[in-house]
Amino acid sequence: MKIRKLPTLLINQIAAGEVIERPASIVKECVENSIDAQATQIDIAIEQGGHQLIRISDNGLGIAEDELELAVSPHATSKLHSPDQLAAIGTLGFRGEALASISSVSRTKITSRPTRDGKAAEAAAVLEVEGSRLSPPYPAACAPGTIIDVRDLFFNTPARRKFLRQPSTEFAQINEIVTRIAMCNHNIGFRLTHNDRKITDLPPNQTRAQRVISLVGKDIKNGLLEFSHEDLAEHGGATLWGMAGLPEIARATNKFLYLCINGRVIKDRNLIHAVREAYRGLIPPEKTPVAAVFIEMPAEDVDVNVHPSKAEVRFRKPKQYFGLVRNAIRQCLLDNDLMPTAKLSDDAVPAFRPVEQEKVPETEATQAFVDYFKKMAPKQKGFAYQEVQRAIQTEVSKEAPLLNDTFTQAVSEQEVVDTETGEVMAAANDAAPILAAEPQGLNLTPVKILQIHNSFVVTEDDQGIVIIDQHALHERIMFEKLTARVLGTNSGAPKSLESQRLLMPEIIEASQNEQELLEELKPLLVRLGIEVEPIGPHVVALQAFPSFLYSRKVEAVPFMRELIDKSLEGAISINDPAAEENALHEVLDMMSCKAAIKAGDNMTEDQLAELLAQKDKFERTSNCPHGRPTTLRLTLKDLYKQFGR
Template sequence: MTHLDRNISSERRAIRQLDARASNRIAAGEVVERPASAVKELVENALDAGATRIEIAVAEGGKTLIRVTDDGHGIPKDELALALSRHATSKLDGDDLINIRSFGFRGEALPSIGAVARLRIASRTADAEAWEIRVSGGTMEPVAPCTLRSGTVVEVRDLFHATPARLKFLRTDRAEMQAISEVIKRLSLAAPAVSFTLRDVSGGGEGRVTFSAERGDAASRMEAVLGRDFRANALEIEAEREGIRLTGFAALPTYSRGAAVTQFLFVNGRPVRDKVLVGALRAAYADVLSRDRHPAAVLFLTCPPERVDVNVHPAKTEVRFREPGLARGLIVSALKHALAGAGHRASSTVSDATLGAIRPGPTAPVYQMDRPSLGARTASYQAQAPEGFAEAAPGWSSARVEPEVIDETPEAPAEHPLGVARAHLHENWIVAQTADGMVLVDAHAAHERLVYERLKTQYAERGVASQALLIPDIVELSTSDRDRLLAVAEGLAALGLAIEPFGPSAIAVQSIPALLGQADGAAILRDVLDELVDKGETRAIAERIDAILSRVACHGSVRTGRRMQAEEMNALLREMEATPFSGQCNHGRPTYVELKLSDIERLFGR
């Protein structure tokens, strides 16, 4: 490739120092990618200033106006101009880049925004008057007095007016507003003791409130952001290992989503999008969710600042752990333990969706004054009864007709959450009566999960049998890849994959897990290597074994079309109550639906 092919001049140019305006615009490309990025930086500054109330006003998706108002401690007059200089910050002394306990610390946000927009900062400290400073496209005006009760107001107008090419890459106003709302929700979860208000003022005036959260605790803030359904179907997480603490909430598998929009991860209170943490969350649900579904969770990881590096990216959304395996293992084990402890529990949204799908016929309102007396109803029923019916069953109108019981000695429904089997419909669906309602069970899906869990337990106890290869597979690799695989050889052997060094740049696959059958050892090894390079550890073999056990469980479970006896159905219900993860099948679908008696009565207008 020549210089001309790369659009680079072959002539030598002198090295020179870029001026402040040019460097700030370059920095803005990293820090301020879109309006949501500017909102994030300004709200983080407000949180670092000790604000207890933050109001955000946005017009046209943040393209024409972003205004952040807080009641923090403010900026003194003699520091306003300095705040707009690159790498000027009050949150870091420059000596310790590890012990960072604030959201911001790089000192790039305000000068970057001022380089590409019209920026105004008005602030007032507790013991001084209010002052403001303006900057447009990098050109700063003198500090001037203004009117402000307390705190700070940062106003950004005409974002990217100084770099109009960037405007072409922005999305619609609605999409940009959604991105801003997502940023505010994440930051509000990180600071439940701060009230947040987000307004869309595109039409002028006060506009409309699109998000609001009052001061409170973590649980109330989580309910404000994710709704009551999440709180009702979430498991509380609390675990600690070697100085790293994990808290938060993780939803039941049956409360999954089609996209990763309800995953909120925090490290030392900072919202992050870390590949290690996202992978750990996915791994924790791998056995109870299909690949096209995503878990919902709000997780807070707390550790000493020196064990995590937050100075990885200018946007500060990525972190790097000193011990990534420890953080990942803590999340996976804590979530798996919580999900197993949930037992057969399924999310309430499954029942809500079922009730929503049932469409009762039209019912007319019945007023108390229109209800006939008991005597009148009895006489009316007797008059309407078919000939001979009243004599055969005198007083039938006041008699209770008990449902047919298929089990001669049923146990009390109150003793069992899933109740007692009463019917088997269409050779698949079990209808069970509970103390306060009914349960409809998919017998095949439920038994599939039970068999799967039984097979996993057996393999965990006995180990994974390996199958020796008659002719070992020789895989040529680079020296670094070879060493990376040999470093985890012991763990791979426990899963049935035995490898040995073969020369300076090759590995010999001696055996593979017997359960995989006639699998390609070289292909398995390369899959393991790809996962090691990407994530630092591998679950490729374990996931393949789990997939085969799942298929075995599917073929070995109760088939649709086979009539089950009452004893079998009740035994299935009892085993579901005692087996972890039995609330969903191997693919993440619910195995049963519970309907409360009050909901059923409401369907019939009672």
Template sequence: MPQIRRLPESLINRIAAGEVVERPAAALKELVENAIDAGASRIVVKLVEGGLGKLEVIDDGCGMSADEMALALERHATSKLPDEAIEQVSTLGFRGEALPSIASVAQLTIESRVRGAEDGWRRVVDHGQLVEEGPAALPPGTRVKVEKLFAKVPARRKFLRSERSEYAASLDVVRRLAMARPEVAISLEHGERRIFSLQADEPLADRVAGIVARELKDNSVAIAAEREGPGGMMRLSGIAGLPTYNRGVADHQYLFVNGRPVKDRLLVGAVRGAYADMLARDRHAVLALFLDLPPEDVDVNVHPAKTEVRFRDAAGVRGFIVSGLRQALATGDRRSAQGPDRGAMERWQQEPAQDPSPALATIFSRDWSAQKTRVSEAGQAWRAYETEVMARGDFAPQGRAIEVEETDAEQDFPLGIARGQVANTYIVAEAADGLVLVDQHAAHERLVLERLRAAGAGDAVARSQALLVPDVVELDEVDCDRLEEAAEGLAQFGLAIERFGPAAMLVRALPAALAKADPQALLTDLADDIAKHGQALLLEEKLEHVLATMACHGSVRAGRVLRVEEMNALLREMERTPRSGQCNHGRPTWVKLSMEDVEKLFGRH
């Protein structure tokens, strides 16, 4: 039987390093967190070869004396826990493992000077062995340099990724910590290049936009919500990108709990739930979300790297985030993405004019010798061109202009007055400051969804339309089980259904907004939607998915000819309706071409 033995200190440190330092970005995270906890007002981060060659963190914090520096390099030694109340911890790091773990797998150089002291102190540890120490000249604060990471641990070194991948991970770490502490000035250098330099005390929206993307500031809404929790007040703040401003990956979701960057599944799921009916399945929101709650309501000590947390009231926190985000997005409800797609504009501007007929070439030719054709011949050319076009059918009109009654000049409609319809799909409206194009199906789908929501919040019976003869819908037995289970929730929105035998449902009433919907198609889609989202979602969130499906059935379809009164009624209702700037799948419902954009198309700018 093998004997139990105590592991040597060097091996213990290397095992601990495996939990804390698996790549340069992990070491960088610990060092920057130490600088923030030291009270630094300015932090400089320098990387070489993405952190594989060297990483350095310089701060102007409180500094360490020689004795404190020696103690800091011992395991489980920390200044961040003044007592044993670990559930009350408010600092970013507190385990006391980072520095000795890094020093056991790299060459670590620490230089530090306490404010007011004449000299600083320097200590160099190479893969767990002290190789040098002595006085050092530097300003008050601390400078930590990590080199030769995993140089003596080749098994770990070979699992590191490319320089580009390691740099991307390190950049993400610095970005998240910079967002978490807008009161700290932070700069990042990679090789000889300055990546960014953020000033202290920037407004949160400016800092987040400066880190993520400049256009985020103009395509986002501010978040500010409060709710009473088990141990005290919970607060939610930050900025959330409009649903039409989204990304194909979730890398631009920055989540913080009590100022600590986290990548928590509960928070990610709450964000997905909040945007559920406003984003396509393969698109992701862009946001920076800050959740603050009493320390006793959250456990931050469940993961060695402290990137995951556990909440005392997980369901309450999730519901708070979903409702807080939805309320914030409702304040930017009528906004769509800022301006038309640049690529589409460029194609519109750059598309060469076609030469529809050789007969017309002489009319527009710059060769004045060719302009000797008489006017009568030009007229013949136009008639020949007209005959040619009508024969080919190339330019069959796709839109119709409508004569509109003049409105009161003092009325200012943000989405303008309808002037026509293109391809029986897009409404063309004239606003005071430009041209507005509206996708009639996408817009009406959003309006129907909001009506259904309003029915659920109010008197569903008053917004429900009973069928003269109940409709029997035959479905698979499993689908009937799902619908029967959801029947009570659906009744809140005016859809009255009940079981009618093993494999059928009886539809007694439809929501007024879906009066013309096909019950068979509606219930089939609802059953599929409930099956897709399973039992894991809260009832409220599950119903949101169901409502989106119902709204699609009750909306104006593309290809339908609308009267001018219907177009204007649609525009006016969009101006009054929350979240009308995007459809239920996250696409914009309208796009505006400013007068400046229009003038650019004709070279008048």
């Protein structure tokens, strides 16, 4: 078989296989060309999800009549002139493949009226292309700018046309790419219609914040936090601006995570990981934060010539930009109150009426609490526990006590350990504090505080009632203490956790593969006070275990079995520094969860006061390490509304 040079049409159709995957690809390429042409208004009209028509209109610089035929030739562009420019690409398009590829698989019409030196041409010129057939340009009338009509996509490649999805699915993809491009270009107006129905209409010259809110939805406007870093010499003069969503509005997909570099929509695992790391411990692992990140940086610091779609990029200094994004968002979250507000439905209680309403079944204890609250003076902002308890005890029978002397009963059969040292402090039946011991002189002054059902702690702040999940909050406090010790963030020198050697080693069944995993994790396990040695083909011996876990009666074998299972799933690995950090957090997560106060543990008044005191000493106490909320706030405004005041 002889080697032959391929015909131009076939070359373009092969290139279209990489560049034009679906109608959304055409929209992306044409809109980016409009942006490069300095357009300030771009209109996108779609019919039947792009199957029938895609029309892109702009008011940009346009294409001269004598360049129209060249514009649909392969590798013809006005954006690059020398190889040196590839090292610092400042435009969205640069390969010169888009129009050639589009016209080779569709019926394309280009109408353009160019503007040069501020003066528009007297008339527009029209070029029609159908596969390999080009009609000579002819004059027409239109406003300055360019209109590209793409009809009957893949009409001459039926094998590809049959893989097009339903019009609704294809339009959803178009809407998504237009949204992302519009997000990155707030100075440009965008109008999107589908079957003559307006979908998006964004005015030009919005601020970045206005554009973000317009696209993600005004309903979550109050859940967005603005952050920025400017003129950072250590990042080559890069500037960063963005909006980060509160943890409570995190989504199940990454649809609301936007990344933009120099006006270009990108997909970058490194930056996505940076955003997720900033939210570590604030949202569940399966959720994705709502965030929009915009970076302006020197063009030579990023390579966009990586993939035909130009969405994937490579950074010259990826670690620096990872740290820039992660630290900026993390600091933004630390600087704001992340405590979620309890949402009360308007239908939660009936509207106030003089006639008696049917009561919703509820426990006597809860009814007693509500009844007493109704008797309070309107100006009374909170409640004292002793007063509430006395009032309730006179109204509730002994068969349904509300508190059962919550403030005086100690947790039975539990030892308490200082998480800083791993040392056993005392037994719970000796009335030892359930939290880590504090320095002498800690002022545990009485506060307005209740323990409800031995699971939740209720107190007040200046905005209303605060409800705390005692297990989740203590888990976060323990996690922060353990992390600080192991990483040395407070003391300056990392330290291993205190370990207790076992007189009789615990025997754990482990396959050869599992033994290899444990050997790989050995440096990490030693830091955490765990020593495991193989003693047979399918057996390992646990020689040492963290002291504080033993003191909290955490069973060693089930703990190690869970650790091994997580390693097999890939959740715990130390293949690289980033993975090692993730593995450390994962294991400390496990330790904190197992050792923390449990729901159902009765706590003394001093223990409750200490738990709240510890809450203010650590960051990120609004969420447990798994991302679940530790605290909810019921505002005074909602209370007044629910009680008809």
